Amino acid sequence: MTDTELTSGDFTESAEPYRLFAAWLKDATASEPNDPNAVALATVDTDGLPDVRMVLLKGFDEHGFVFYTNFESAKGREILATMKAAMCFHWKSLRRQVRVRGPVEIVSDAEANEYFATRPRGSRIGAWASKQSRPLESRFALEKAVAEYTARHAIGEIPRPAHWSGFRIVPSQIEFWHDRPFRLHDRVVFTRAADGGWDKDRLYP
Numbered sequence: 001m002t003d004t005e006l007t008s009g010d011f012t013e014s015a016e017p018y019r020l021f022a023a024w025l026k027d028a029t030a031s032e033p034n035d036p037n038a039v040a041l042a043t044v045d046t047d048g049l050p051d052v053r054m055v056l057l058k059g060f061d062e063h064g065f066v067f068y069t070n071f072e073s074a075k076g077r078e079i080l081a082t083m084k085a086a087m088c089f090h091w092k093s094l095r096r097q098v099r100v101r102g103p104v105e106i107v108s109d110a111e112a113n114e115y116f117a118t119r120p121r122g123s124r125i126g127a128w129a130s131k132q133s134r135p136l137e138s139r140f141a142l143e144k145a146v147a148e149y150t151a152r153h154a155i156g157e158i159p160r161p162a163h164w165s166g167f168r169i170v171p172s173q174i175e176f177w178h179d180r181p182f183r184l185h186d187r188v189v190f191t192r193a194a195d196g197g198w199d200k201d202r203l204y205p
């Protein structure tokens with residue numbers, strides 16, 4: 001199947017999900033006004049209460065879907081407690097949705113370091129200065145922390161904080177949805193099979 005076919009209504013014929021996701025993300029990159037890689041990330045807390053927020057997808061391949069965050073944030077603690085998560089992309093301009101769910105791995109230190117080094121200097125300082133998800137006394141307290149870490153790392157490379165790294169959702173399921181008239185949408189779900197391949201099912205809309 002060609003990439004053009006993958007992005008057309010024939011997506012339900014696709015035999016595996018990664019090339020299809022790559023084609024849809026490419027389409028979204030061309031058509032979304034900003035952040036085509038923005039994705040809602042769902043976790044559960046220790047009471048089983050769901051939690052959801054946006055993150056940016058920073059990598060994907062046949063090993064899974066990667067994003068970066070503060071491991072001491074709410075989402076970081078929730079994932080570290082369960083090692084499970086789900087994601088939902090919605091590209092409004094394309095009327096498409098992709099859902100991903102599965103167990104979570106921590107990316108290697110080498111992978112996290114490599115990505116951290118590509119971030120703008122201000123973002124690397126921010127990773128040190130922000131105690132993400134914990135109460136902040138005032139905007140001034142944050143600016144003070146930024147100034148302190150800027151001074152501390154005035155010279156040389158800024159190392160990656162140990163509490164800042166990446167998670168990889170290793171999908172057990174990936175579902176593709178495309179809007180069709182009268183809410184009779186196309187849905188296809190790929191489920192990991194025991195032999196490492198994918199089972200594919202169409203779903204009622």
Ligand SMILES: Cc1cc2nc3c(=O)[nH]c(=O)nc-3n(C[C@H](O)[C@H](O)[C@H](O)COP(=O)(O)O)c2cc1C
Pocket residue numbers: 035038051052053054055056057067068069070073074075076132133
């Ligand atoms: C479009 C968008 C992208 C975001 N990307 C990230 C991200 O990649 N990593 C991150 O930690 N927070 C990101 N955020 C902020 C999160 O949505 C959230 O506010 C923050 O991570 C704290 O979430 P938590 O308290 O549930 O851990 C993003 C927010 C938006 C709106």
